[in-house]
Amino acid sequence: xxxxxxxxxxxxxxxxxxxxxxxxxxxxxxxxxxxxxxxxxxxxxxxxxxxxxxxxxxxxxxxxxxxxxxxxxxxxxxxxxxxxxxxxxxxxxxxxxxxxxxxxxxxxxxxxxxxxxxxxxxxxxxxxxxxxxxxxxxxxxxxxxxxxxxxxxxxxxxxxxxxxxxxxxxxxxxxxxxxxxxxxxxxxxxxxxxxxxxxxxxxxxxxxxxxxxxxxxxxxxxxxxxxxxxxxxxxxxxxxxxxxxxxxxxxxxxxxxxxxxxxxxxxxxxxxxxxxxxxxxxxxxxxxxxxxxxxxxxxxxxxxxxxxxxxxxxxxxxxxxxxxxxxxxxxxxxxxxxxxxxxxxxxxxxxxxxxxxxxxxxxxxxxxxxxxxxxxxxxxxxxxxxxxxxxxxxxxxxxxxxxxxxxxxxxxxxxxxxxxxxxxxxxxxxxxxxxxxxxxxxxxxxxxxxxxxxxxxxxxxxxxxxxxxxxxxxxxxxxxxxxx
Amino acid sequence: xxxxxxxxxxxxxxxxxxxxxxxxxxxxxxxxxxxxxxxxxxxxxxxxxxxxxxxxxxxxxxxxxxxxxxxxxxxxxxxxxxxxxxxxxxxxxxxxxxxxxxxxxxxxxxxxxxxxxxxxxxxxxxxxxxxxxxxxxxxxxxxxxxxxxxxxxxxxxxxxxxxxxxxxxxxxxxxxxxxxxxxxxxxxxxxxxxxxxxxxxxxxxxxxxxxxxxxxxxxxxxxxxxxxxxxxxxxxxxxxxxxxxxxxxxxxxxxxxxxxxxxxxxxxxxxxxxxxxxxxxxxxxxxxxxxxxxxxxxxxxxxxxxxxxxxxxxxxxxxxxxxxxxxxxxxxxxxxxxxxxxxxxxxxxxxxxxxxxxxxxxxxxxxxxxxxxxxxxxxxxxxxxxxxxxxxxxxxxxxxxxxxxxxxxxxxxxxxxxxxxxxxxxxxxxxxxxxxxxxxxxxxxxxxxxxxxxxxxxxxxxxxxxxxxxxxxxxxxxxxxxxxxxxxxxxxxxx
Numbered sequence: 001x002x003x004x005x006x007x008x009x010x011x012x013x014x015x016x017x018x019x020x021x022x023x024x025x026x027x028x029x030x031x032x033x034x035x036x037x038x039x040x041x042x043x044x045x046x047x048x049x050x051x052x053x054x055x056x057x058x059x060x061x062x063x064x065x066x067x068x069x070x071x072x073x074x075x076x077x078x079x080x081x082x083x084x085x086x087x088x089x090x091x092x093x094x095x096x097x098x099x100x101x102x103x104x105x106x107x108x109x110x111x112x113x114x115x116x117x118x119x120x121x122x123x124x125x126x127x128x129x130x131x132x133x134x135x136x137x138x139x140x141x142x143x144x145x146x147x148x149x150x151x152x153x154x155x156x157x158x159x160x161x162x163x164x165x166x167x168x169x170x171x172x173x174x175x176x177x178x179x180x181x182x183x184x185x186x187x188x189x190x191x192x193x194x195x196x197x198x199x200x201x202x203x204x205x206x207x208x209x210x211x212x213x214x215x216x217x218x219x220x221x222x223x224x225x226x227x228x229x230x231x232x233x234x235x236x237x238x239x240x241x242x243x244x245x246x247x248x249x250x251x252x253x254x255x256x257x258x259x260x261x262x263x264x265x266x267x268x269x270x271x272x273x274x275x276x277x278x279x280x281x282x283x284x285x286x287x288x289x290x291x292x293x294x295x296x297x298x299x300x301x302x303x304x305x306x307x308x309x310x311x312x313x314x315x316x317x318x319x320x321x322x323x324x325x326x327x328x329x330x331x332x333x334x335x336x337x338x339x340x341x342x343x344x345x346x347x348x349x350x351x352x353x354x355x356x357x358x359x360x361x362x363x364x365x366x367x368x369x370x371x372x373x374x375x376x377x378x379x380x381x382x383x384x385x386x387x388x389x390x391x392x393x394x395x396x397x398x399x400x401x402x403x404x405x406x407x408x409x410x411x412x413x414x415x416x417x418x419x420x421x422x423x424x425x426x427x428x429x430x431x432x433x434x435x436x437x438x439x440x441x442x443x444x445x446x447x448x449x450x451x452x453x454x455x456x457x458x459x460x461x462x463x464x465x466x467x468x469x470x471x472x473x474x475x476x477x478x479x480x481x482x483x484x
Numbered sequence: 485x486x487x488x489x490x491x492x493x494x495x496x497x498x499x500x501x502x503x504x505x506x507x508x509x510x511x512x513x514x515x516x517x518x519x520x521x522x523x524x525x526x527x528x529x530x531x532x533x534x535x536x537x538x539x540x541x542x543x544x545x546x547x548x549x550x551x552x553x554x555x556x557x558x559x560x561x562x563x564x565x566x567x568x569x570x571x572x573x574x575x576x577x578x579x580x581x582x583x584x585x586x587x588x589x590x591x592x593x594x595x596x597x598x599x600x601x602x603x604x605x606x607x608x609x610x611x612x613x614x615x616x617x618x619x620x621x622x623x624x625x626x627x628x629x630x631x632x633x634x635x636x637x638x639x640x641x642x643x644x645x646x647x648x649x650x651x652x653x654x655x656x657x658x659x660x661x662x663x664x665x666x667x668x669x670x671x672x673x674x675x676x677x678x679x680x681x682x683x684x685x686x687x688x689x690x691x692x693x694x695x696x697x698x699x700x701x702x703x704x705x706x707x708x709x710x711x712x713x714x715x716x717x718x719x720x721x722x723x724x725x726x727x728x729x730x731x732x733x734x735x736x737x738x739x740x741x742x743x744x745x746x747x748x749x750x751x752x753x754x755x756x757x758x759x760x761x762x763x764x765x766x767x768x769x770x771x772x773x774x775x776x777x778x779x780x781x782x783x784x785x786x787x788x789x790x791x792x793x794x795x796x797x798x799x800x801x802x803x804x805x806x807x808x809x810x811x812x813x814x815x816x817x818x819x820x821x822x823x824x825x826x827x828x829x830x831x832x833x834x835x836x837x838x839x840x841x842x843x844x845x846x847x848x849x850x851x852x853x854x855x856x857x858x859x860x861x862x863x864x865x866x867x868x869x870x871x872x873x874x875x876x877x878x879x880x881x882x883x884x885x886x887x888x889x890x891x892x893x894x895x896x897x898x899x900x901x902x903x904x905x906x907x908x909x910x911x912x913x914x915x916x917x918x919x920x921x922x923x924x925x926x927x928x929x930x931x932x933x934x935x936x937x938x939x940x941x942x943x944x945x946x947x948x949x950x951x952x953x954x955x956x957x958x959x960x961x962x963x964x965x966x967x968x969x970x971x972x973x974x975x976x977x978x979x
Binding site for chain 1: 877915
């Protein structure tokens, strides 16, 4: 086993070992809670090493045997996978620190079980990013669904259970009804499921069936929350905020769009998809999703619900990039994975910090809270600007690339959609900050300040800023995806 | 050499003789020991048999040196050699499982007799899976029916409804057997022979013949009763749910499977040249009936409270998958059917074993209410149960996925995408009932405090042997898929 294979194995198994260590230290709180950050740092380190090697032009793969002809048990790092691995493991470090503060601050029960499934979910996310073929990706996609179910229902109230049922129902049903048949279909027509640049679908595949196959993937990957299968995401917000932050801003939903983007780039092949025009319908559907969910977000007074709908809208940016299938659009989509992840996790961190420290969930009750928790609201403000797409913040790059991509694809009307979406973003994301800073407080609010809930959002907000200047490094990976 | 040359005969004769011996043994432990050694011997011989019969070879064994078509012949070829192995494998594991569970479910003084009937069932299943003689098959069908009815009736010690279930099986099974034997009579009248290969040859010579077609129809109807194919499955749910748990796992795993194998043999073997009739039957009878079976079994299982009955109903659906694959009537369809035949035997055997362990643990019938919270108390069994359940859905890395994969392949090759939806929707529906059980057992609190007997090591070992096989076949499918190929090759020729 070569060095790189070892690094790959480390990055895959560290989260799992972390989970077991959490179980082992069940009775020693401090030991247990330090496991997450340590595991995160090791995983992140190896994810960086893997990405460096990929940029270097090396291939990293572990191939075990074949399950059936053409489908092996294999991990093989793609450029996109290397990028997603960094996002998932890097944000895990901060999220695990944050969740210690949050769970202790809110005196939650069953923290060991919580930390265990949290680590398993990260394991699944890492395995998704480094999968060598579509079946492996599917397997860990399902592992991710099942391991996050206990997290969503952590409160064990009736609401949580109902939400959990909806969550499982939609995600499992779509994956079994559409995703699995679609991947078997691909296997039957092309004899393999390995991720290959330029795609594996044979060029003589019937052009009239191609949009249909694409639709099976687009709706089968329920985690990408394309309308009308987005309902599970707002429902899953009953989970504790660290779960919403990491899993529903980063790991779960990003695993969804990552899977779809991977399928477009490495199964269909972007040139093939662009020429066939099979994804044009998807462009319009994502545009619809972007605008509709932004409008729904405006109507929500619950801060987490608003962020959930904002997430749905932003995920469709990535799907839009995949559907446009031009080089710039695909790069923009890949960039948006990392840009949106850092910004959205900041917003969720802030929402959780406001809840734990001031016990407020509703936006209308935020009046005058700003001066009492200045760092949190400044972080919230910075992250909002990134999502809106204002320089000098990371989100401006991905939006810019998406705009270039839509012009390249000959659908310039998407510029209008993206512009309107930005306006809506300004409205619904800046409202919490303006209320907190400029409105007088109506009643006296007692604010604790758990330090562990406050500095993670500050760091991620800083990251959003740094990513604007460091975008070239990210683009080493994204250009590898699109150049033939 | 004497043994090697006579394996087909010995596979039936040894358990048959052992059964006579066991019935007079004084102690249950010795009786079990003899039964266990017998099944082990059979497993060894079945392995030897697979060595002898490689993919291309057909082994025809003539009893007493009377060459067919005059004497009785056993035929072992690519289509059934692994079926024999499956029967042998499951009977070893089920016998191990019986050691620790049967004593909880039936009176101790009945145990030696129970093991005698147990061996008789196994002997008849070996006979069914090998015989090449139409009338001999009827004899084995009767032995198998009567012995399994006895085994099912033994469940009466726990629940008196077992008697009714056994009685139903007796009546319906007898009707099926009658149909079958009438069909054999017609075919004998038309061809003058009882040997299956010989019947095929004669029919090819004389062409289509009203008597032969009628005979075939009767035979098919009779076999379908035994195989638990949808409209004539009605004996099956009650029989499997009230039998002792070891019996349920033995019968659900292999009893219907040998009948299904024989159904395929008749469908794709006998009317080799006048396939038009068979084509019509497959397209307009078996295919719709299978689709109905798939949905009926799955949906009925969703609303079922009693866990054993639930899995019996799911068996109806799973048998539907197998017959559906056959009804596609292509090479890959037939091999998909045989692949699922093997995989489902392993999966359903494991599920019934796990449910039996739960029921013994809580000391009452396993239902959605009585199993609340039991999963946390019996984690080892529960884990095995979950894996088998996932295999039933067809989750990747389990054997069930391989079945589904080849089934999809067969469907895609026909170009008729609508049936993809049938399979996808029904497997999504099967998630519902399994998830319900998982949720009840893992997440819900028991209604009253549980008094759980510790799970027996022996039972867990046998369960986990099956689970291990399920996983092995899921991650390394070359063996089972080549069996599917060979079976299809043997039945309709190499493609």
